[in-house]
Amino acid sequence: MSSPPPNSVSVGKLDPAAEPPVSGPFDEAPLVARAKAGDMSAFSDLVKHYDRRVFRMAKQITQNDDDAEDVLQETFLKAYTHLGDFQGNSKFYTWLVRIAVNEALMKLRKRRSSRTVPLDEPIDTGEDEVVREIAVWDENPEQQYSRDELGSILEEAVESLKPAYRTVFILRDIEEMSIEETAEALDLSISAVKSRLLRARLQLREKLTRLFKRKGDDAFAYL
């Protein structure tokens, strides 16, 4: 790992091949500090580390490849433009996610404005909570699928959720933000986040159970 000489301010090329994203524990704080001090190679390392997660989130929320690319660009351009304002009260990634979610929701609203229900549609409390599939899963069912197959299954499952549930699930259970951070990013109350999360989790459980349940357990009943 080479770091630039202490006083250098590099505005050089952002080379995609320069440094592969670091896997394992990633300490964003020093990179953020360097980027704030004007070191663009540090900013580009942040981009290369987080772009895939921002892009995935954008795709999951907008469900449209072109919109997702716009969201990806807008997010990092805004992050770059406003990095000087980033106070470090939250994690840089949390801040980035908040920008990305706003961009993605704006896209989604634009697309949906001509039709159907608004994003913050009132949540139906009855039907969504119903549990139909009660069956134990196979031992490690996910291993019956290739990485790509499993990836598609999970993506489809998430995309089948209503947007109001989907965004909450993505932030909390895929991006692993806290309930509070999720509430803040989506401008929702804690209790709204929790109730949407519950429905999202139960609906996904239902879908995956249909695929992953132990064979022969179709008539599974305890009572």
Added chain:
Amino acid sequence: MTRLLTCKRFLQELTDYLDETLDPEVRSELQRHVNECPNCWVICNTTEKTLKVFKGMEAKPVPEAIQKRLLDALEKRIAERGPICEKKPQA
């Protein structure tokens, strides 16, 4: 606690139960229910597994062409605005 714990209530508390944000008393009550109620045990267990599968899902790299356009757009912005400067308190 006098409230009768039903499966419905367990379901309502499932998110807090899995996130371990319940107060210990409620949590141990729910724990007892899960141990006694096969249906809730299955729901709890399979929801937990659902979350685990999603947490293990790694994001695929951004397609090269898209990443290149992103870096190009950033470079353009950097050329226009210059590098980031932290706001300095006014002297």
